[in-house]
Amino acid sequence: MSCVDVVVPCYRYGHFLRECVESALIQSGPALRVLIIDDASPDNTAEIAEELVCSDSRVDYRRHTSNQGLIATANEGIAWARADYMLLLSADDYLLPGALSRSVDLMDNHPSVAFVFGSAVVLDQRGERSALRTGVGVETHILSGLDFIALNRAKNIVPSPTVVVRTGLQKKLGGYLADLPHTSDMEMWLRFAAHGDVGVIAAEQAVYRWHSANMSSGYSPEEDLLQRKAAIEHFLSGCAAVLKNVDDLRTWLTRQLALDAISCASAAFNKGELERSARLSKLALDFDPGVQRSSRRWLLACKRSIGPRAWQRLRPVVDRFRSISRKH
Structure with a gap:
């Protein structure tokens, strides 16, 4: 049976952490491990994490003595992972039922697929929900890497909490780039697409919380465009040999x-x-x-x-x- 490692970076999200981790633990299908990485949170993250560790042997916990930032924390999680597949799930987001089994089934059946993603539900600060669609069809299907790149049209169409990647390929491609604080995930999906196909799940896979503390918040249109330009240049220079x-x-x-x-x-x-x-x-x-x-x-x-x-x-x-x- 295939297995999945779920990495949960957490900073100041202790009040969301339990819902996030439990949404992974209740998933049916693949064998599962969860690593909570507490990036020196000043809130009750440590207390909640310890409770989760005590209640389920599949949960592990690390705490930084000083804040390292999301990208360094994510890369630490990549180094830890050893399962067939892995998912980076921010502590303020959570999975929907069946998300992992749908992703793993598709990847098990299609070895050419480098990563999968699906639609998400956006939950705003008022508790209102809206759909975050992928915009790439209503049926589960597989895109070639180049077709995926073309569909992105220099944007990021991928809701990050829905992404499951092949761990071996992730380690081969390396971690997230520290000089792309706003578009490191966009660059990563392009990097994966240069090395394989992309699976699209025709289902809502996760809930993405939208609030003022999101990393994607606080960027002006100019900053967003310049960060996307930098992500594209990193991708093209790093993957020129396979494109x-x-x-x-x-x-x-x-x-x-x-x-x-x-x-x-x-x-x-x-x-x-x-x-x-x-x-x-x-x-x-x-x-x-x-x-x-x-x-x-x-x-x-x-x-x-x-x-x-x-x-x-x-x-x-x-x-x-x-x-x-x-x-x-």
């Missing part, structure tokens, strides 16, 4: 980033953030001067030419026209 037409792939991914920057510039203009809009527009041209000829850039230029006040009056008409066009 076909790496220069063409770099050109295409950079164009996607530039188009995203234009979309962000347009959204900023709509909010009246004219200086930010100008910065984002310049960033898009820095990424790829050819984006100047895109339809998105043309629309932004039109909006600027008529001015923000006139655009706010005209915008409902344009949005209605777009809606009609999409339906037909």
Whole structure:
């Protein structure tokens, strides 16, 4: 029987820790081990972790004497893992029933699959839930690595708490990169996709909590775009030996980033953030001067030419026209 190691980094999430760990322990199917790594939390993490260790022999616990940060903690978990598969599950998230058996069954049956992921449920600070879809179909299926890279379009479409990877390949590829605090997971999934197929589970696999303490919070659109650019450059340089037409792939991914920057510039203009809009527009041209000829850039230029006040009056008409066009 295949087995799974679940690594649970925890910092200041003692109040979430029990739900997270128990969501793994109640999974049916594969044999399981859980490692809680307490990154010197100043809350009650140690107390909750010790209770979990005492209640289930499958749970182990480590505590740092000083805070190491999420990436170093995650890499420590990778070094610990020895099962067939592994999952990195932040202590503020939790698994849904059947998640591990669905992932393991797919990977057992398809040795070419480097990692699997699925949809997630987003739980916000008010307790409201919404779906975080993968956007890659409604049936469980397998993508080639290049198809997965193309579907990402220079974004991260993967909900991290749903990801199960092959442990041996993870160790071969190495850990997360410390100089990518915002996009280290995006770079990791691209790295895996360069070395195998990607499985997509047509089910909600985990609950992802969205709150102000998330690592993904607090980044401006400019910072997000620059971190994504850095992730792509790391990926392309590190995997050039196994990628076909790496220069063409770099050109295409950079164009996607530039188009995203234009979309962000347009959204900023709509909010009246004219200086930010100008910065984002310049960033898009820095990424790829050819984006100047895109339809998105043309629309932004039109909006600027008529001015923000006139655009706010005209915008409902344009949005209605777009809606009609999409339906037909």
